[in-house]
Amino acid sequence: DQQVKQNSPSLSVQEGRISILNCDYTNSMFDYFLWYKKYPAEGPTFLISISSIKDKNEDGRFTVFLNKSAKHLSLHIVPSQPGDSAVYFCAASRTDAGNMLTFGGGTRLMVKP
Amino acid sequence: DVKVTQSSRYLVKRTGEKVFLECVQDMDHENMFWYRQDPGLGLRLIYFSYDVKMKEKGDIPEGYSVSREKKERFSLILESASTNQTSMYLCASSLGASGINEQFFGPGTRLTVL
Numbered sequence: 526d527q528q529v530k531q532n533s534p535s536l537s538v539q540e541g542r543i544s545i546l547n548c549d550y551t552n553s554m555f556d557y558f559l560w561y562k563k564y565p566a567e568g569p570t571f572l573i574s575i576s577s578i579k580d581k582n583e584d585g586r587f588t589v590f591l592n593k594s595a596k597h598l599s600l601h602i603v604p605s606q607p608g609d610s611a612v613y614f615c616a617a618s619r620t621d622a623g624n625m626l627t628f629g630g631g632t633r634l635m636v637k638p
Numbered sequence: 639d640v641k642v643t644q645s646s647r648y649l650v651k652r653t654g655e656k657v658f659l660e661c662v663q664d665m666d667h668e669n670m671f672w673y674r675q676d677p678g679l680g681l682r683l684i685y686f687s688y689d690v691k692m693k694e695k696g697d698i699p700e701g702y703s704v705s706r707e708k709k710e711r712f713s714l715i716l717e718s719a720s721t722n723q724t725s726m727y728l729c730a731s732s733l734g735a736s737g738i739n740e741q742f743f744g745p746g747t748r749l750t751v752l
Contacts, residue, residue, distance in 0.1 A: 527680075534678065559740070568642070568728055568743030569681070614680055624669050624688065624732060624739060628680040 528552045529617050531629035538636050544602040546632050548615030551596065555617040559626065560589060560600050563612045572613075573600070605636045641665070642744035644729055650750045657716040659747050661729030668734025670712035671696075671741065672704060675726040687712055688734060719751045 530549045538544045548558075556577040561569035575582040575589045575598065582589050588601045602609055615629040645660035663670065669688050673681040673696075683696030685704040693704050701723060705713040712731075716723055727747045732739040 529680075531680075561743075566647075566745065568730075568745050570743070571740045574740075616681075624686070624734070625683070626681075626741060628673075628682070630678045630680040 526551075527630070528555075529615055529627050529629040531613075531615055531632045533632050534630070535633040535635070538605045538634065540607055540636055540638050541604045544600075544605045544609065544634055544636065546600040546602075546613050546615075546634065548598045548600075548629050549596060550598075550617050552617070552627075553596070554619050555627075556620055557618045558589070558591060558598050559616045559618070560587075561614045561616060561628075563614065563631070569614055602634075605634075607636050607638050610634055610636045642729055642731055642742050644727075644744040644747050646747050647745065648748050648750075650752065651716075651719050652752055653720060655716075655719050655751075657719050657749065657751075659714040659716075659727055659729075659749070661712045661714070661731075661744055662710050663712075663729075663731040663742070664710065665731065665742070666709065667731035667742075668709070669732045669739070669741075670706065671730040671732075672702075672712065672714045673728045673730065674698070675728055675746070681728060684714065719749075721751050723749065724751045725749060 559574040560572040563569040591598045612631045616626040671686040672684045687706040703715045729744040730741040732741045
């Protein structure tokens with residue numbers, strides 16, 4: 526049973542608009558969350574993270590929101606650019622098991638020019 | 639810049655063959671990981687190692703073994719490859735400090751077992 530789920534396998538957005546990628550988790554022990562971005566033929570690269578003591582973390586065009594009561598997080602990309610087209614993975618961890626990540630299934634984002 | 643390299647980008651093997659996937663990192667990281675990536679399932683942890691000669695099972699260790707004889711190198715072994723092990727294999731490394739440590743990934747090895 527997947528503890529981290531990304532229910533949308535794909536998302537298509539127009540360049541310049543907002544992209545919203547969603548992630549749900551079931552394990553209430555998770556207290557740290559990360560987003561990774563993966564281009565074809567490359568390994569995933571770290572994008573942004575958030576601790577459960579926060580509900581928002583922003584880095585340039587990327588913002589992650591965390592709703593602990595709903596066990597839901599989302600990644601917002603504003604404005605979206607064609608170079609953002611990639612697969613995005615949500616991952617969750619526990620600080621008492623800091624080196625272990627549990628990944629979601631990924632969402633393929635396509636940003637159209 | 640952290641660099642994680644994997645010995646092959648593409649491999650084709652036959653059922654029953656013994657397969658070795660090699661991973662090397664150059665940042666003196668304590669932790670190393672092997673994942674497989676399958677469509678819709680994301681990345682699933684096969685094995686990880688937090689020190690030389692140490693290993694721990696991940697979520698899907700069946701059919702795999704690992705070896706870590708040197709800090710920079712972590713090998714994944716398929717003792718007798720089967721078609722259901724056709725997948726993308728990703729190696730990662732991270733610091734061993736307490737707390738959450740970002741994992742750095744290699745480019746992946748796409749393995750096909752015929």
